Amino acid sequence: MRRSNVALRLQESLLEEAKRVAACEGVALNQLINVAVAEKLSALRTEDYFRERAGRANLSKAKRLLKRAGKNKPPMPGDER
Numbered sequence: 001m002r003r004s005n006v007a008l009r010l011q012e013s014l015l016e017e018a019k020r021v022a023a024c025e026g027v028a029l030n031q032l033i034n035v036a037v038a039e040k041l042s043a044l045r046t047e048d049y050f051r052e053r054a055g056r057a058n059l060s061k062a063k064r065l066l067k068r069a070g071k072n073k074p075p076m077p078g079d080e081r
Contacts, residue, residue, distance in 0.1 A: 008033070 010018070022032040 018032060019029055022029045025032065027035075
């Protein structure tokens with residue numbers, strides 16, 4: 001994996017909190033920042049994915065599918081939850 005250096009300017013309060021969290025987690029500040037950025041990117045990509053999928057949705061088809069789901073089948077143990 002290729003690594004690069006980036007100058008990161010954080011508000012002092014964010015930096016201090018990030019240092020505290022990193023210490024509590026037993027990881028380097030750099031690792032904490034890497035994980036935080038990865039988590040944010042993952043969340044944004046997931047949002048885009050579901051938005052794209054929703055754009056392709058066929059609501060009438062989905063409603064037909066849901067209407068016949070479980071038809072003629074009694075509830076199974078655990079369905080009441």
